[in-house]
Amino acid sequence: MRFGLALLLCLLAAGPAGAETLVASLSTSQVRITSNYTGSQIVVFGAIERDAQTVARAGPYQVVVTVRGPRQAVTVREKSRTGPVWINGPQQKFVQIPAYLGVFASAPIADIATPGQRGRLRIGLQASVNAPDITMDRGTEDDRFREALARLKIKELLFIEDERGTTFLTPSLFRTPVPLPVTAPPGDYEVDVTLFADGVLLARAGTSFEVIKTGFEQRLAEFSTEWAALYGLGTAAVALLFGWLATVIFRRD
Template sequence: MKKILCFIALFLLIDAIADAGAARASEITVDLSEPIVKITTGFSGTDLLIFGVAPGEGDVVIVVRGPIRDEIVRKKEQVMGVWVNRRQVVLENVPSLYMMASNRDLNEFLPGGIAYTHQIGVENIRMTPAKAYADVEDWETFRHALVRNKENQNLYHWKPGNLVFLGNRLFRTKVHFPANLTVGTFGIDTYLIKKGEIAAYKTTLLNVRKFGVEAGIYNFAHRHSFAYGVLAILVAGLAGWMANAAFRKS
């Protein structure tokens, strides 16, 4: 309840600033309900509130992008009645998460050229095959498969109309982050579109971090990968030996 009251007070403050004309026409104000997403034991996902004020008329688009990384996409083929991985492509510049919010359908106000330049819309994400796979003619088939898998994992999501205006150009939207988040820095790009052009733009950063026991295991695995691997083998071997001993006694 206290946090909700703080949000209401903040909205009222932004409202007063907008009415007074203190915000310049070239600025767009954006804030987050939480600056950090904390991944702890039992983390099952969380909702993030993105809100702000857009000066003057226009439409608002928000794009949330996770850390960029390379992804291996494999294609299964049937060999003698068994499905096996026969082909693969490595795609570069893949956002680990891609969420988009807008007050209406992009086709109604956003020119295709601007959408392409700023990679607004999943179809405009410039993920490309790695150099070793540049000659693969049907690499876009792998791209479509990757996007489809991301959608099924709730990591790629967009829906027009999921951003609303509350009056005096105050806007808000809620983004759900699933449990399978990638740790790192996320970029939240907010665009104000007027007459087919970007009138204002702002990038807000969001940190996703592991805390508690999860953080200790994660940091140890990354800083001492060899020792972590040996320890994992020893633990697995010990568990197997104990299970075998218990089975023989029974």
């Protein structure tokens, strides 16, 4: 009895087996949108730390960096043509979909994680768009709406998947450039970094940054929110003024 208790105490004192630790940092924690903003880029840096008890891995490390922008609701409508007129047909509403979604891997995602891991961890555009909680599940009927959502976002450069977007500088140091197009909305952006080896998830780390408007753009945004009625009247007045000036300038006698 005493021997068993002593063995248990020794095992507890030994602690858990050593494993990799993942550390992630950003080149900047804030991206500012000014009047001459044409897009930007941040860089995710990462380091894999090992201790003396970390077991050797048969294959190299693989990393997937996922950047998710502020959540939004999006409605995808299917249009049909009736004679010369296009009318709205069936539609599907997506809730809590990232306004920006970037996936940057060190190798093809299918070679890094299993389908179950990709679905559970939301790794890859397909896994994120096909997640069951972003829209009402109607079986195969909503497949075309999910595909249309991904296609439109990719066209707007707001959904990106780059299977060579993460580069290892050394066997334990990596960097990931993250492009932010001019259409990237302001808000908080989450960065999720996952570390794999031999098809096994070893570690996970997270960080974040924000995109904010500054200067005149910020003041205008605040005014349009706090004084919506005045902002609307002012916009209409400016439109009428420019319309009148156009008629005066281009008027033919």
